[in-house]
Amino acid sequence: MQKIGVFVCWCGSNIAGTVDVEAVAEALKSVPGVVYSVSYQYMCSAAGQKLITDAINEYKLDGIVVASCSPRMHENTFRKTAEAAGLNPYMVEIANIREQCSWIHKDKEEGTKKAIVLAKAAVAKLKNDKPLKAGTSQVTKRALVIGGGIAGIQTALDVADAGYEVDIVEQRPTIGGRMAQLDKTFPTLDCSACILTPKMVEASQNEKINIISYAKVEKVSGFVGSFKATIRKKARFVDETKCTGCSLCMQKCPSKKGKDEFNMNMNNRPAIYIPFAQAIPNVAVIDPEQCIKLKTGKCGLCEKVCAAGAINYKMEDELIEREYGAIVVATGFKPIDPSPLNEYGYAENADVVTSLELERLMNAAGPTKGTLLRPSDGKHPHEIVFIQCVGSRCDENTERGKPYCSKICCMYTAKHAMLIRDKYPDTNVHVFYIDVRTPGKNFDEFYRRAVEQYGVDYIKGMVGKVAKEGDKLMVRGSDLINNQQVEIAADLVVLATAIEPDPSARSIGTMLTASMDTNDFFTEAHAKLRPVESPTAGIFLSGVAQGPKDVPETVAQASAAASKVIGLLAKDHLVTNPCVAESNELMCNGCSQCEKVCPYGAITYIEKEVRGPGVREVRRIAQVNPAVCQGCGACTVACPSGAMDLKGFSNKQIMAEVDQICL
Amino acid sequence: MSVTNPNWKPKIVAFCCNWCSYAGADLAGSGRMSYPADVKIIRVPCSCRVNPMFILRAFERGADGVIICGCHPGDCHYTSGNYYARRRLTMLFSMLDYLGIERGRTRVEWVSAAEGAKFSKTMNEFVETITNLGENRKLGDIRCKKS
Ligand SMILES: Cc1cc2nc3c(=O)[nH]c(=O)nc-3n(C[C@H](O)[C@H](O)[C@H](O)COP(=O)(O)OP(=O)(O)OC[C@H]3O[C@@H](n4cnc5c(N)ncnc54)[C@H](O)[C@@H]3O)c2cc1C
Ligand code: SF4
Numbered sequence: 001m002q003k004i005g006v007f008v009c010w011c012g013s014n015i016a017g018t019v020d021v022e023a024v025a026e027a028l029k030s031v032p033g034v035v036y037s038v039s040y041q042y043m044c045s046a047a048g049q050k051l052i053t054d055a056i057n058e059y060k061l062d063g064i065v066v067a068s069c070s071p072r073m074h075e076n077t078f079r080k081t082a083e084a085a086g087l088n089p090y091m092v093e094i095a096n097i098r099e100q101c102s103w104i105h106k107d108k109e110e111g112t113k114k115a116i117v118l119a120k121a122a123v124a125k126l127k128n129d130k131p132l133k134a135g136t137s138q139v140t141k142r143a144l145v146i147g148g149g150i151a152g153i154q155t156a157l158d159v160a161d162a163g164y165e166v167d168i169v170e171q172r173p174t175i176g177g178r179m180a181q182l183d184k185t186f187p188t189l190d191c192s193a194c195i196l197t198p199k200m201v202e203a204s205q206n207e208k209i210n211i212i213s214y215a216k217v218e219k220v221s222g223f224v225g226s227f228k229a230t231i232r233k234k235a236r237f238v239d240e241t242k243c244t245g246c247s248l249c250m251q252k253c254p255s256k257k258g259k260d261e262f263n264m265n266m267n268n269r270p271a272i273y274i275p276f277a278q279a280i281p282n283v284a285v286i287d288p289e290q291c292i293k294l295k296t297g298k299c300g301l302c303e304k305v306c307a308a309g310a311i312n313y314k315m316e317d318e319l320i321e322r323e324y325g326a327i328v329v330a331t332g333f334k335p336i337d338p339s340p341l342n343e344y345g346y347a348e349n350a351d352v353v354t355s356l357e358l359e360r361l362m363n364a365a366g367p368t369k370g371t372l373l374r375p376s377d378g379k380h381p382h383e384i385v386f387i388q389c390v391g392s393r394c395d396e397n398t399e400r401g402k403p404y405c406s407k408i409c410c411m412y413t414a415k416h417a418m419l420i421r422d423k424y425p426d427t428n429v430h431v432f433y434i435d436v437r438t439p440g441k442n443f444d445e446f447y448r449r450a451v452e453q454y455g456v457d458y459i460k461g462m463v464g465k466v467a468k469e470g471d472k473l474m475v476r477g478s479d480l481i482n483n484q485q486v487e488i489a490a491d492l493v494v495l496a497t498a499i500e501p502d503p504s505a506r507s508i509g510t511m512l513t514a515s516m517d518t519n520d521f522f523t524e525a526h527a528k529l530r531p532v533e534s535p536t537a538g539i540f541l542s543g544v545a546q547g548p549k550d551v552p553e554t555v556a557q558a559s560a561a562a563s564k565v566i567g568l569l570a571k572d573h574l575v576t577n578p579c580v581a582e583s584n585e586l587m588c589n590g591c592s593q594c595e596k597v598c599p600y601g602a603i604t605y606i607e608k609e610v611r612g613p614g615v616r617e618v619r620r621i622a623q624v625n626p627a628v629c630q631g632c633g634a635c636t637v638a639c640p641s642g643a644m645d646l647k648g649f650s651n652k653q654i655m656a657e658v659d660q661i662c663l
Numbered sequence: 664m665s666v667t668n669p670n671w672k673p674k675i676v677a678f679c680c681n682w683c684s685y686a687g688a689d690l691a692g693s694g695r696m697s698y699p700a701d702v703k704i705i706r707v708p709c710s711c712r713v714n715p716m717f718i719l720r721a722f723e724r725g726a727d728g729v730i731i732c733g734c735h736p737g738d739c740h741y742t743s744g745n746y747y748a749r750r751r752l753t754m755l756f757s758m759l760d761y762l763g764i765e766r767g768r769t770r771v772e773w774v775s776a777a778e779g780a781k782f783s784k785t786m787n788e789f790v791e792t793i794t795n796l797g798e799n800r801k802l803g804d805i806r807c808k809k810s
């Protein structure tokens with residue numbers, strides 16, 4: 001008979017409040033096999049762990065059950081405690097009596113009863129546990145960063161700084177992300193390009209960093225420490241190694257009607273282009289949808305003018321396969337399209353713009369060379385209305401927008417208002433807002449400056465309608481503080497639109513099996529304690545891909561993610577999960593059912609002499625590679641002969657739990 | 664079906680995959696989103712680990728309802744496990760239906776790690792369904808019944 005110890009945690013009053021912990025410990029004493037059962041205030045504390053260690057030694061325990069918080073919280077803690085006391089770390093089972101009991105039940109009697117059942121089920125499982133030994137796997141000392149915005153760049157720089165190789169895969173022809181499109185940045189108002197472009201250059205010059213631009217990650221396999229990625233580098237039709245970025249081709253290209261994505265489609269660009277002057281790599285790219293040569297075979301002007309001989313119309317997509325130890329998701333965001341929100345008239349009126357469009361209208365390299373002019377007629381606007389929370393903080397059931405706060409809009413609108421009042425003191429600026437949220441360092445001071453020093457007119461209320469009347473936009477809204485309706489004849493309306501994850505985020509999440517929330521932001525392993533890691537081992541989160549953030553927060557998180565990556569890459573070996581599948585060679589009939597369902601190709605077949613009672617013959621049997629198996633258990637159910645079982649979650653173990661619960 | 668035993672409380676086994684639904688259940692806990700204590704959760708690595716045998720065993724031993732929760736289609740931590748689970752369980756459930764275990768007693772639900780509220784709502788609904796169906800008398804091993 002095994003000797004089992006049961007340790008019931010109070011978790012202060014978290015468990016003890018609705019579960020009679022002493023009664024649970026007492027009830028477990030009568031379970032056959034349990035030789036010691038006790039309750040204690042905080043089992044995870046040093047004193048609690050010592051209590052466990054001492055009991056293991058004193059009672060020569062073969063296994064322990066800790067009835068406490070979720071195993072996702074402290075399973076590892078208690079495994080380490082057991083191991084330190086000389087017990088196999090896998091002879092530990094957790095009964096989740098906090099998240100799945102005390103926190104959700106108010107009736108103490110009911111809670112106590114359930115806790116006893118859960119603890120007994122854990123004991124039943126433990127009786128079928130076998131000591132397991134973890135194996136090891138190699139770590140490829142290279143990181144993959146998906147997305148080359150400020151988040152991806154910062155993570156790459158930090159990882160490279162520690163001496164590891166990093167590949168940045170960026171879908172656009174240049175790195176830089178959204179920050180490259182901004183004019184000035186709050187709260188200091190320094191020019192965005194002036195602080196971003198040096199970082200871009202640093203990344204391109206760092207010999208440990210390899211920028212793969214105009215590319216997409218197509219496939220990822222493997223697991224923490226040894227991922228394998230297939231990257232599709234789209235054909236640029238320009239040889240990156242030859243192009244000098246002289247931009248002569250851009251001037252000569254006759255097909256000039258392409259939409260300039262970098263300027264939010266507000267002006268045109270040629271079919272061959274460099275997105276902006278400081279692009280990295282500073283190399284042209286041909287838009288195949290627009291290039292006359294690629295579409296009709298005629299033209300070929302750029303090839304003729306290119307002194308470097310960089311143009312190659314025959315270029316094809318290139319597939320790159322590489323191995324990585326860690327993957328960082330830094331896929332950022334895009335502003336939502338406000339057209340479906342009819343009341344703002346964005347789709348009909350050229351003079352209703354989004355904030356990101358305004359950034360380009362104010363930028364010296366933008367479509368208006370930095371002079372603020374209305375898109376419709378090129379005139380100076382004298383009345384400007386900003387509308388906050390467009391598509392943010394919406395009622396989830398109305399589907400008019402996002403339920404969350406986009407976080408950055410209050411601050412960038414204060415920035416826009418201030419910059420406009422500073423440059424054009426004859427222009428009136430009004431801001432309709434629900435709340436002004438400025439919790440960052442020096443943020444509220446910044447906002448107050450907009451109101452007090454720059455005389456920006458903040459109106460608490462929502463806008464009901466923006467309608468064109470003559471060459472004015474009539475903005476009708478409510479002023480909740482003065483309790484009245486207001487109407488402003490505006491020349492320009494700026495929508496602080498919600499931001500949402502990049503449209504590719506969902507497919508990246510699926511590819512990496514990294515979980516996401518209902519809004520397609522990546523979820524962190526723990527909301528408070530592990531904010532830069534995905535629950536999937538080896539996947540890290542950087543920047544807005546995880547949730548709305550401004551630049552300082554993005555950079556802080558990017559560096560935090562880098563430190564986690566460095567911590568991983570610094571290891572030569574990783575301890576692998578020993579809870580893997582194993583087939584019983586006497587029962588296996590070599591039918592190949594298991595191999596068909598294994599998502600990792602972990603199962604192969606060997607011819608082997610099988611010896612057992614009454615058998616001695618060479619048979620084809622299944623063999624699981626424990627380094628590749630991830631322990632999902634798909635094969636165990638597919639196996640018609642019951643030969644395949646999963647260690648740590650064996651048929652016997654689960655059945656024992658079922659039996660106990662149904663008793 | 665009428666409830667003969669006035670003290671009867673449904674026995675419900677919930678298999679939850681470690682990566683999404685078990686985490687969703689934890690989130691329901693930290694958010695204090697309650698559901699009846701009749702639900703007891705068994706943690707499995709993935710919904711595809713749930714062997715039809717486990718479900719049969721639960722009914723044999725006196726369960727009144729069995730629910731299997733996994734990640735949303737496309738989000739399984741092991742890529743495809745929930746697709747296998749869905750196919751296998753659909754077959755099993757119709758067989759159980761044939762054997763007299765009403766469809767309402769078995770259920771598959773996709774609950775992500777972020778859906779604590781959905782987990783709690785699902786469990787409340789499921790307990791209600793089972794309570795309405797009453798005690799399960801089919802498939803039970805009469806030898807292990809007390810009275
Ligand atoms: C109008 C506006 C004004 C702002 N003003 C300020 C300000 O003044 N101060 C401030 O601090 N912050 C400001 N911000 C916020 C700032 O833009 C963000 O904090 C910052 O850009 C976040 O960086 P990121 O790298 O996380 O995301 P991004 O900048 O979006 O970068 C993500 C990158 O990943 C790439 N990518 C996406 N998906 C893939 C994929 N599947 N494969 C490969 N590559 C991919 C994208 O092409 C992009 O280059 C403003 C934002 C807006 C909208
Ligand atoms: S448990 Fe089975 S199916 Fe799953 S990874 Fe391991 S061998 Fe493959």
Ligand code: SF4
Pocket residue numbers: 583584587588589590591592593594595621622638639640641642643644
């Ligand atoms: S499914 Fe079972 S019997 Fe068939 S090969 Fe795999 S382990 Fe052997």
Ligand code: FES
Pocket residue numbers: 680681682683684708709710711732733734739740741744745
């Ligand atoms: S891991 Fe959740 S269903 Fe496969």
